[in-house]
Amino acid sequence: MHVVWFAPHMEGYEASTYGDRIADIYDTWFSHAALDTEGAVEFLARLAGTGPALELAMGTGRIALPLAARGLEVHGIDVSEAMVAKLREKPGGEVIPVTMGNFADVGVEGHFPLVFVVFNTFFALLTQEEQVRCFENVAARLADDGAFVIEAFVPDLSRFDATGQRTEATRIDADGVVLTFSRVDTSTQQVESLAAVVSEQGFKAYPVGIRFAWPSELDLMARLAGLRLRDRWADWGQTPFDARSTKHVSVYERVR
Numbered sequence: 001m002h003v004v005w006f007a008p009h010m011e012g013y014e015a016s017t018y019g020d021r022i023a024d025i026y027d028t029w030f031s032h033a034a035l036d037t038e039g040a041v042e043f044l045a046r047l048a049g050t051g052p053a054l055e056l057a058m059g060t061g062r063i064a065l066p067l068a069a070r071g072l073e074v075h076g077i078d079v080s081e082a083m084v085a086k087l088r089e090k091p092g093g094e095v096i097p098v099t100m101g102n103f104a105d106v107g108v109e110g111h112f113p114l115v116f117v118v119f120n121t122f123f124a125l126l127t128q129e130e131q132v133r134c135f136e137n138v139a140a141r142l143a144d145d146g147a148f149v150i151e152a153f154v155p156d157l158s159r160f161d162a163t164g165q166r167t168e169a170t171r172i173d174a175d176g177v178v179l180t181f182s183r184v185d186t187s188t189q190q191v192e193s194l195a196a197v198v199s200e201q202g203f204k205a206y207p208v209g210i211r212f213a214w215p216s217e218l219d220l221m222a223r224l225a226g227l228r229l230r231d232r233w234a235d236w237g238q239t240p241f242d243a244r245s246t247k248h249v250s251v252y253e254r255v256r
Contacts, residue, residue, distance in 0.1 A: 015102055018124070018208045019059065019080025026060055026086065039236030040118060040151070041066045043249070047147045048072055048114040054141065056103035056117040056134070061087040061096065063118055068092055075112075077103045104130045106137035115142060116149040122218075123152060123210040126190060131213065135225035139254070148227060148252040151236075154245060155212045160184050175199050189213065215248055227252040 022029065040063055044053065051073040058064050058076030060083055068074045069092060076098040078084050084100070087093040101107045103117070104125050115138050125131045138148050160166045164184045171178040176199025184191045188211065195206040213221075219229050230253045234245040241248055 013207055013209055015124070016080045018206075019078070019083040022206050023060070023080065023082035023086050026083065027062075035062075035119070036236045037062055037066070041070075043236045043238075044114060044116055044149065045070055045072060047149065047251070051114070052110070052112055053114040053116065054106075054108060054112045056106070056115065056138075057121040057124065058087065058096075058098060059083045059121075061090055061093050063116075064096055065090060065092055068096060075099070075108060077101060077106065077108065079103065102130075104134040104137065106134065106141050108141065110141070111143045111146070112141055113143045113146045114149070115146065116151075118149075118151040120152050120210070122150050123212050126209055126211045128189075128211070128213075131211065132221050132224060135221045135227065139225040139227050142227075142254060144254065146253070147230065148222075150218065150250045150252075151247070152218075152250075153212070153247045155189075155214055156246070157184065157186065170195070176201075215250065218250060222252045223255075226255050228255050 044063065045067060048067070053067060053072055053074050055064050055074060055076045058078045059080075064074045064076055064087075074096055076096060078098055078100065079102055081100065084098050087096065087098070099108050106115075122131065122134070125134055142148060160182070164186065166180075166182045168180050169177055170180045176197060179196045179198065180193060181196065182191055182193040190209065190211045193208050195208070197204045197206070215232065222228060229250060231251040232241045233239060233249045234241045234247065236249055
């Protein structure tokens with residue numbers, strides 16, 4: 001297969017591109033992933049108290065719907081009309097308030113005991129400036145004793161070869177193969193990836209761009225926004241975070 005890489009910063013790639021492209025298969029695609037949805041919902045519900053809670057990049061509602069089923073008032077922000085349309089098709093999804101737009105703007109009114117963004121999605125903000133702006137806008141919407149929760153991976157540059165690229169077959173079955181091509185720009189901490197699905201039905205491409213940040217950098221962003229780290233865990237089950245952890249669940253609060 002001949003693969004032509006996108007130009008720097010994926011020419012033609014916009015904030016809504018990932019969600020709009022993958023919405024039809026998103027729930028199926030990640031149904032086999034090791035996602036502790038139940039643990040996440042339990043963890044977040046405890047922090048939310050009586051609510052309301054605000055989810056950044058709500059998507060198809062994997063977390064929001066079970067939280068709402070517990071009686072919690074949940075609001076969302078998302079940039080992809082296609083992802084929100086999938087949310088609306090699900091029981092209970094039609095009544096969840098969703099603001100369309102870039103979640104870095106946190107373009108909602110009111111204050112929330114809990115604001116959260118899960119599954120590495122904070123990294124969908126492609127510049128450090130946008131990420132800092134998100135922290136600042138979240139801080140403006142947090143209740144006095146509120147919490148901002150980020151679930152994200154710990155960057156591991158060893159995943160890439162000496163040229164800054166990575167190619168892998170992420171799924172192989174009798175119907176086809178999913179090949180993922182990635183490259184990293186360490187100067188900007190950006191990764192461009194393309195998942196290529198090759199099957200009897202043809203070829204489909206699902207691009208995604210991210211800007212990763214180490215936990216310590218997120219902590220500094222929080223301080224710039226008047227927040228501080230309260231807790232950091234290796235997972236939703238509150239396993240202690242250490243040097244071997246591959247992801248983290250970080251809880252930020254207002255500086256008192």
